Each structure stands twice: as C-alpha cells, then as structure tokens.
Amino acid sequence: MKKIFLSLLLLCSMEAFAQKKYEANWASIDSRPIPGWFEDSKFGIFIHWGLFSVPSFAPTARDIDGVYDQYSEWYWWKWQDKKGRTSPIFQKFHDQVYGADFKYQDFVKDFKAELFKPNEWAKIIEQSGAKYVVLTSKHHEGFALWPSAQSWNWNAVDVGPHRDLLGDLTAAVKEKGLHMGYYYSLYEWYNPLYRNDVDKYVDNHMIPQLKDLVTTYKPDVVWTDGEWDHPSEVWKSTEFLAWLYNESPVKETVVVNDRWGKETRSKHGGFYTTEYDLVHEGNADNMKFSRPWEECRGIGGSFGYNRSEILEDYSSSAQLIHILVEKVARGGNLLLNIGPTADGRIPVIMQQRLKDMGDWMKVNDQAIYGTRAWAQAPAFRKGNKVFFTQKGKDIYVLTTEWMDTIPVENINTPKRVTLLGYKGEVKTSMKGSKLSITAPSLTPVTIPCQYAWVYKLEGAAK
The missing domain is CATH 2.60.40.1180 (Golgi alpha-mannosidase II)
Structure with a gap:
C-alpha cells in the first residue's frame, strides 16, 4: 500500500510539473513567476565592452542635449547615420583620428584586451556589494565576446583578443558566488542577412546564437535589447522564451527583461526596465510597476567607455548611493554600468565609485538585500x-x-x-x-x- 501511495504521489507530482509547461504566447509566458533571487539581489553591475571600446567616443552632456546621443557604444551607427543630428560630430572625429578610409571593422586590430584580468574584475564587483553581473555578449555591432559559430570571424576568439572574454569572466564571477547574465542585441545594424531577410536572420542566426549562449554558459539573466525594429512575433520571442522556460538548462533560475519586441516594454516578458530614468509606464514621480523592475544607467553619461567624459560627467559616490536607495525603496533594482577600456581595464574612477558603494553596503546592506517597498x-x-x-x-x-x-x-x-x-x-x-x-x-x-x-x-x- 505504501509503495502504491508513493507511486501515486510521484505521478501527481509529474502531472503538476507537466501543467507548468509554458506555451509560446504572452499570456502563458507572462504567467511565469520571476525567481526570487532577482528581487532579493537589488544591485547588479552592467558591463558594456566591445569594438566600440576602441574609439570610445561620443559627445557629452556638455556638447549636446539628449541621453541617447551620449552613448559611445553607438559609434558605428552614429558615424554612418548621415541624417542623424550628431553624425557630423562623429564624422569629424573619425576622419581626424582614423582617416576617411578607416572602416569600423578595422577597430578589431586594436581590441586586444591585453590587460584583461577577469579575477580582478570579479573582485572589484564583489566588493561593490553587487549580487549579479550583466555583460554585453553582443551589442548592436554584432561582435560577439565568445566563440559564436553564428559570428564567424566576428568574435573575440577568431579575431582581436583571440580569447573567450565572456567565458573567462563568467568563470571568475561565478567563483565569487555572484549571478552571471548576458545582454544580447536582437538586431545587428549592418549584418547583410538582417538587412536583406529578417526571417532568415532570426531562424538561422539569432535564435541559434541565443540558444548556444544559454546552453554553453548557463546565464542567470538574459537581457535583450534592440527589439524596437520589429514586433515580438517577428523575433519569435515567445517561441524562444517557451524553450528557455521549458527545456533550457536554466529553466528554473533564469530571469529575462521586457525588451522582446517593439510592443513589449513594460507589458511583456520578465522584469520591466527603465534607463536613465526614462520610464515606460505611468508617471515618473508616482509610478507603480505591476512587475519587478530594474533601472539601468552608467556612472557617466555613456554605457561604453567614453574618453570625452571628464570628472563632472560622472555621478559622485553620494549620487550613486542615493540612486540605489531610491530605486530599492520604490521596489526596483539598480543595474549600474561600467565601461572597460579596449585593453581590458576598469577605469580607476569607476573602481573608486564602486568601492564607495561597497563600503556603504557593508554597513547598511540589510536595508537593501531581500527587502521590498x-x-x-x-x-x-x-x-x-x-x-x-x-x-x-x-x-x-x-x-x-x-x-x-x-x-x-x-x-x-x-x-x-x-x-x-x-x-x-x-x-x-x-x-x-x-x-x-x-x-x-x-x-x-x-x-x-x-x-x-x-x-x-x-x-x-x-
């Protein structure tokens, strides 16, 4: 009788598990609870690193008004976008420094990461008090920081550093007991396949590349971006998320954001995202989020390292701690960005800011970790x-x-x-x-x- 009871219990458990399968539609995908570790962590570190770290240039708030115009990681697009209001600034800089015949792809020879020490990065991040990391696996330029088969000869192992930058940092971060995740751009500005046949790009490039990233490195966060060109149906977002939640090796622990289609921000996906306080739901002052949320921003005005920035362009330690306090008190997380240099260094001013935040957290972390609004x-x-x-x-x-x-x-x-x-x-x-x-x-x-x-x-x- 006992064996029969246990068998029935096992069958019931298996049936209950089967009922948790997620279907490839937003109603089903949105019903998945966000794993508790994410809301408990409260503080994460964003890392923007890629070929854009070589020119490391963009105008600053002193030069031009507009948050997005200050992003150095948009160098290729801003330089090539002849109709953009900042294009002349980028064009002048590029011609003077590199010459009119210098192509963006040529930056790869100077992206060597020769001073990259992942264990030192992990130590700096751990001491900041952050509990998770989100690294740009691939930005809109399409250059991958791991040996991606879909980005042949356009990744950090085939060219440039000849090193699995993403894999090395992942190992160091996880050794510290921190959660590791990846930013991934759904689109690629100048990928010929994307520009000529979006459906083939999604089926033959994007989805296989995302699945390789997940199965090989087992991220705790999948942080997508570049979704605004097409609705989620074109990106096949719900199909991928159903696979991620049902079959992937991180189906029980992974969290995702809300950037899965031009219609999805603050409506679908996992946690909702804001950026430099540019919110996507309700009034900025008295806003209420219906799901867990996260504010992302740089210490300066750019995500990628920007050599144009001076001291006054960086937030002070006091300002950053106040931002953390505000976001957590309102029920959110803070994903604070650092932009390493092309040779693999975290700029000293960013290290100093993170150290001050870590010193403050050592005293006050019980008011941050595991709390709710x-x-x-x-x-x-x-x-x-x-x-x-x-x-x-x-x-x-x-x-x-x-x-x-x-x-x-x-x-x-x-x-x-x-x-x-x-x-x-x-x-x-x-x-x-x-x-x-x-x-x-x-x-x-x-x-x-x-x-x-x-x-x-x-x-x-x-």
Missing part, C-alpha cells in the same frame, strides 16, 4: 530625502541627508530602534501611530558611514 510609505516625489524599505515586520528608514529629527507615520510601536553601524542608543518618542526619531550626536569618528544613513524599526510594520 513598504506599502505604507509616503508617495515618492523628486527631492525626497527620506525613503523606506521593509523586510518581514521590520521597517528601514533611509535618509539621504543627515536630519536631526525624522518622523515616521502609520506604524506600530517598534520593539527597538537602531542606527545601522552605530552601537549607541537612539532616542524616540511615539504618539499614536507616529514615531519621531532623534538622531544621535555623532562625530566624524563615530558616524557609521557617509552619504546616507539607515534606522531600523524592529517589528514596526502593521
């Missing part, structure tokens, strides 16, 4: 100095400015109130459901961190 928090407005996160019954009050008194409403009386990183007492007073926190008197020696401070209200959530 507090439902009773006041509506977000630009200029806010006080933010809230919640974990279980505990509420965290994050202030981006040192304040003598911090009011908190709509809570139960906390069991205890502490300032993270400070061992002394924090004085409070409670009236009804309103708490008043009095900041302790601290000195430069006793202050626990810089840039932002966190009070923990134990058991205060209603």
Whole structure:
C-alpha cells in the first residue's frame, strides 16, 4: 500500500510539473513567476565592452542635449547615420583620428584586451556589494565576446583578443558566488542577412546564437535589447522564451527583461526596465510597476567607455548611493554600468565609485538585500530625502541627508530602534501611530558611514 501511495504521489507530482509547461504566447509566458533571487539581489553591475571600446567616443552632456546621443557604444551607427543630428560630430572625429578610409571593422586590430584580468574584475564587483553581473555578449555591432559559430570571424576568439572574454569572466564571477547574465542585441545594424531577410536572420542566426549562449554558459539573466525594429512575433520571442522556460538548462533560475519586441516594454516578458530614468509606464514621480523592475544607467553619461567624459560627467559616490536607495525603496533594482577600456581595464574612477558603494553596503546592506517597498510609505516625489524599505515586520528608514529629527507615520510601536553601524542608543518618542526619531550626536569618528544613513524599526510594520 505504501509503495502504491508513493507511486501515486510521484505521478501527481509529474502531472503538476507537466501543467507548468509554458506555451509560446504572452499570456502563458507572462504567467511565469520571476525567481526570487532577482528581487532579493537589488544591485547588479552592467558591463558594456566591445569594438566600440576602441574609439570610445561620443559627445557629452556638455556638447549636446539628449541621453541617447551620449552613448559611445553607438559609434558605428552614429558615424554612418548621415541624417542623424550628431553624425557630423562623429564624422569629424573619425576622419581626424582614423582617416576617411578607416572602416569600423578595422577597430578589431586594436581590441586586444591585453590587460584583461577577469579575477580582478570579479573582485572589484564583489566588493561593490553587487549580487549579479550583466555583460554585453553582443551589442548592436554584432561582435560577439565568445566563440559564436553564428559570428564567424566576428568574435573575440577568431579575431582581436583571440580569447573567450565572456567565458573567462563568467568563470571568475561565478567563483565569487555572484549571478552571471548576458545582454544580447536582437538586431545587428549592418549584418547583410538582417538587412536583406529578417526571417532568415532570426531562424538561422539569432535564435541559434541565443540558444548556444544559454546552453554553453548557463546565464542567470538574459537581457535583450534592440527589439524596437520589429514586433515580438517577428523575433519569435515567445517561441524562444517557451524553450528557455521549458527545456533550457536554466529553466528554473533564469530571469529575462521586457525588451522582446517593439510592443513589449513594460507589458511583456520578465522584469520591466527603465534607463536613465526614462520610464515606460505611468508617471515618473508616482509610478507603480505591476512587475519587478530594474533601472539601468552608467556612472557617466555613456554605457561604453567614453574618453570625452571628464570628472563632472560622472555621478559622485553620494549620487550613486542615493540612486540605489531610491530605486530599492520604490521596489526596483539598480543595474549600474561600467565601461572597460579596449585593453581590458576598469577605469580607476569607476573602481573608486564602486568601492564607495561597497563600503556603504557593508554597513547598511540589510536595508537593501531581500527587502521590498513598504506599502505604507509616503508617495515618492523628486527631492525626497527620506525613503523606506521593509523586510518581514521590520521597517528601514533611509535618509539621504543627515536630519536631526525624522518622523515616521502609520506604524506600530517598534520593539527597538537602531542606527545601522552605530552601537549607541537612539532616542524616540511615539504618539499614536507616529514615531519621531532623534538622531544621535555623532562625530566624524563615530558616524557609521557617509552619504546616507539607515534606522531600523524592529517589528514596526502593521
């Protein structure tokens, strides 16, 4: 009888698993829950690296207004786009530095990555406090950072570094216990197959290449882009995602974004994406996302390394920590980008910013990892100095400015109130459901961190 019972239980389990198969339509694909590790991680590092890292040029905010015009990774397109408003800037730079006869493909001889040390990159990222990494496996230029059969003689093993850059970094990142993922451009600007026959490009190039990337390197994140040229039906996005969720080696753990067709952002896929606060759903101030979401941005104005940028073009450590606090308090993740040089170095200013973020996280990470937006928090407005996160019954009050008194409403009386990183007492007073926190008197020696401070209200959530 026991064996019969166990057999029936096994059959029921198998049947339940079978019912979880995802079909190649958005209703089914969108029903898949996003694995919890993603929302718990909160902070990731984006890495834009490719042939565009050789010219490493774009105008900056000082030169021209417009976020997308500052992206050095768009060098090839901006230089060739004769109708674009920034084309003359790129054309002048290219002709002066490289000459009119110098083709984009010629940059491959200078993309050597001779100073690339993946273990050092992984160490820098780990110390920043980030929990996942997203590397550009292939940007819109089509150059692959792994030995892709679909990009013969246009990948980092066949030419240039003659090295599996993606594979080497993946091994180093995973050794640190971090999640590893890949950005992948669905389209390629000047691929003849894409320009002449999109269907053949999708069937014979894009889908096989994506599947090779997944089966060979087993990513935790598949972060697609370049979807805007066609609807998801043309890209066969739901067919690929059904394979990813049903059959791939990462079907249980992988997360994907929302860039799968010109109609999909903030509507379909996995987590929703914003970029330099250019949001795609609702009002930027009081926006509510219906799914987990992630803000991506550079430390400067470009994703790829831009030699034109100077100190004032980079966000300060304080600004970056404030951005992290804001996004997490609103229920999102921050994917902060670094742009390595063509020879394989992470610029020192980017290393410094990441170190400062890591130092802050060492003190305050419990207010970030594994938290969710507090439902009773006041509506977000630009200029806010006080933010809230919640974990279980505990509420965290994050202030981006040192304040003598911090009011908190709509809570139960906390069991205890502490300032993270400070061992002394924090004085409070409670009236009804309103708490008043009095900041302790601290000195430069006793202050626990810089840039932002966190009070923990134990058991205060209603």
